[in-house]
Amino acid sequence: MSPVQYVRCLGGIVWREALRFLHQRERFIAALVRPLVWLFIFAAGFRSVLGVSIIPPYDTYVLYEVYITPGLIGMIQLFNGMQSSLSMVYDREMGNMRTLLVSPMPRWYLLSCKLLAGVSVSILQVYVFVAIAWFWDVQPPLIGYLTMLPALILSGLMLGALGMLLSSFIKQLENFAGVMNFVIFPMFFASSALYPLWRVQESSLLLYQICAANPFTHAVELIRFALHGQLNLTALAVVAGCTVLFMGLAIYGYDPARGLITRRGAPAAG
């Protein structure tokens, strides 16, 4: 296989994801409404309850809406990552995954293409969200929209890789409810998405440590700093490390020699 063929393969996978995305407008709207509800209603209600002191990267007091926006961006990517994991389970059940896996391209490459395709969709959703948030007084420096992009790619890859990893474990479609309960909610709430960690520390040290260890916290912080044109090195290191780890495990999960398909992939019919 030549490099040109690799590029064509990537192009084809991204193109298909884009087509599917266009056909699932409900999914796009749902993905947009979710964080907007949090921004318009939840944030408005909690604005007076939760005071946010001056913490980096902010150099002044900020509105609660401004504080939770990076968290909501992370939420979009978290849902998207899990949804593409759902789509992989669905694909596998519908047999589409088999179409992908009989390609002569190396399997790690096919999975990476699939991951990148999912991340592109999530980034599109994020930019539509921040554009709407602009009119809701969430107005980061303009350069922030640009510096946020690499952060979004990396955090999208991490969450997508996590979803892919889960998809190699989940056999049944309906288990996505379990993913919601045991992955999405704990990851989202035990993070710095909705409240600064120093506030969490005041109420529970243990919870603080859990939040600080949560990779999603670091994804949110990476986005938060990037949105203000700054780089959070710790967050970058954690997110990059987790991306490599999750992706490695996901490739292992789909590896024809060792992975879970081998052990669990007994066909339904002879």
Next chain:
Amino acid sequence: MNALSSEVAETPLPEDAAAPALAVQGLSHSFGTRRALEKVSFVIAQGQFTVLLGQNGAGKTTLFSLVTRLYNNRSGSIKVYGYEVRRRPSQALARIGAVFQQRTLDLDLSVGQNLYYHAALHGIARSVAKKRIRAELKRIGMLERIDDKVRRLSGGQLRRVEIARALIHEPRLLLLDEPTVGLDIGSRQGILDHTRSLVLEEGLGVLWATHLIDEVGPGDHVIVLHEGRVLADGEVAKVVRQAGAADIREAFQKLTEAGNE
């Protein structure tokens, strides 16, 4: 020797042209404690239509999964035109066209979009893909449906499109796993005839897995698979004679009953 030399070169070797379409040797596979395949060996020549006959649960789908490398074989070897699937998956998979038992087309996309996607997965340029897609759709008489959503096709048409798709990267070995399940008699016959014509016209090696005995033709090569073991392998007449039966139906019955004992 064939295996050794074919591993060195990227381009097809002369051996590649002479090698059998599919050679399976001593292949075993289990899921946990359940033995799905037990020392399976057979050879499919180029330009040969082979029926893999077995009841549900005989191990046909496991065999297909191993040949298409959904997972690796741990023992034995699988060679596609001389390329060992486990060691040279890229070369082997490029020569395989597969139609799986489950429907694998994307229902929300059009016929053409599904086929272009497949072409891209094989690294085929769009201009080349366009020609081949049109040619394959024309061959199955569905060129005018190229822009239709797959959801709007009938079961038989879906299968035809899946076969067309499997041929776009010009494979030399076509694998079909129970391709006629759930189809009416007319569609079944149509798909069977179409596949047989591919063997005659293109010289493809075909492995057609089924539990329907009436899909076996007079001159076919038959492999009887039962509970993961090959019970018979050869031309229909030979298999019938060896089983001491009057026809293939009786032969299959005798063989599988003996296999149960």
